[in-house]
Amino acid sequence: GQNIDQPTEMTATEGAIVQINCTYQTSGFNGLFWYQQHAGEAPTFLSYNVLDGLEEKGRFSSFLSRSKGYSYLLLKELQMKDSASYLCAVRDFLTDKLIFGTGTRLQVFP
Amino acid sequence: GAVVSQHPSRVICKSGTSVKIECRSLDFQATTMFWYRQFPKQSLMLMATSNEGSKATYEQGVEKDKFLINHASLTLSTLTVTSAHPEDSSFYICSGKAGLSYEQYFGPGTRLTVT
Numbered sequence: 001g002q003n004i005d006q007p008t009e010m011t012a013t014e015g016a017i018v019q020i021n022c023t024y025q026t027s028g029f030n031g032l033f034w035y036q037q038h039a040g041e042a043p044t045f046l047s048y049n050v051l052d053g054l055e056e057k058g059r060f061s062s063f064l065s066r067s068k069g070y071s072y073l074l075l076k077e078l079q080m081k082d083s084a085s086y087l088c089a090v091r092d093f094l095t096d097k098l099i100f101g102t103g104t105r106l107q108v109f110p
Numbered sequence: 111g112a113v114v115s116q117h118p119s120r121v122i123c124k125s126g127t128s129v130k131i132e133c134r135s136l137d138f139q140a141t142t143m144f145w146y147r148q149f150p151k152q153s154l155m156l157m158a159t160s161n162e163g164s165k166a167t168y169e170q171g172v173e174k175d176k177f178l179i180n181h182a183s184l185t186l187s188t189l190t191v192t193s194a195h196p197e198d199s200s201f202y203i204c205s206g207k208a209g210l211s212y213e214q215y216f217g218p219g220t221r222l223t224v225t
Contacts, residue, residue, distance in 0.1 A: 031212055042203050042216040043154070050212075087153060091212065095159070096142070098214060103153040 002026050004101035006088050011107045012078050020073045020086050020104045028093030034062050034073045035087040037103070043087055046073065075106075083108045112138045114206050116217035123224055128192045131220045133204035139184035140206030144214060145177075148201040160187055194224040 003025045012018040024032070031050040035043035047055055049064035049071060061074040075082055088101040113136040123129045133143060142161050146154040158174075160166035160181035168174045178190040187206075191198055201221055205214040 040201070040219075040221070042219045044216075045213065048212060089154075096207075097144070097156055097159060099156070100153045105151075 002090070002092070002099045004088055004090055004099060006086075006101040006104045008102065009105045009107070011109060014078055014080060014108055014110050016078050017074065017076050018078060018106065020075070020088075020106065022071045022073070022088030022101055024069050024071070024088070024090050024101075026069075026090050026092065026099065029066065029090060030093040030096075031091040032062075032064055032071050033089040033091065033098065034060075034071075035089065037085045037087055039085075046086075078108050080108050080110070082106065112136075112206070112208070112215040114140075114204065114215045114217040116202075116204055116220050118220060119218060120221045121223070123194055123222070125195055125224055126193055128190055129194060129222060130188055130190045131202055131204075131222075133187045133189070133206070133217050135185045135206040135208075135215070138206070138208045138215075140187070140215075141184065141209050142207045143181055143187040144205045144207070145179060145187075145189050146203045146205070148203060148219075154203060157189075191222065194222070196224045198222065199224045 005023045034046040037043040047062035054063045059076045064071045085103045087103045089098040115134045117132045145157045157172045158166045158168045166179040181187040203219040205216045207214045
């Protein structure tokens with residue numbers, strides 16, 4: 001079966017750094033995605049990891065450890081507009097489907 | 111990046127009626143389209159996967175006779191919610207994927223309210 005876990009909510013201060021963790025158990029792994037979703041809008045792509053290690057893209061970085069079934073999204077220099085839900089999704093090897101985690105609602109305070 | 115549109119963005123319908131949602135890939139050919147449903151404060155739940163020209167594959171617990179999916183061309187897929195009930199009120203999101211590409215491109219979503 002598939003199981004993807006993320007914290008439900010997190011808070012942080014403007015300018016700070018926050019790390020959102022995601023652990024997964026899947027029958028067939030073929031990459032992990034992070035998406036940002038503002039309320040009432042569709043998800044927007046942030047990052048994709050298929051090999052172990054850190055991928056950096058500006059203020060956002062994503063890390064993957066396949067042996068541990070673990071990923072994190074790191075957001076630096078937080079801005080108010082970063083307040084959103086962050087979704088971790090694993091791509092299934094056999095079916096090519098994306099299985100989404102529960103999402104983490106991040107609130108950034110001044 | 112590639113663009114996917116959905117129409118309508120919001121729809122209100124009466125209980126017992128049917129509503130059709132369109133999903134279009136505007137600048138790429140979506141060989142596979144996915145339909146998701148998202149209830150308030152919850153994550154996206156995959157409803158079905160459709161490949162152009164083939165019947166859709168539904169996830170467990172999703173009624174194929176209630177949620178009719180058509181993927182007649184490489185740029186258009188439709189989801190029809192038949193005999194809608196208030197519990198079908200949700201945010202419906204489609205995404206398209208081209209060939210062996212790893213990325214799915216999401217539409218802006220359709221907010222369905224059944225009264």
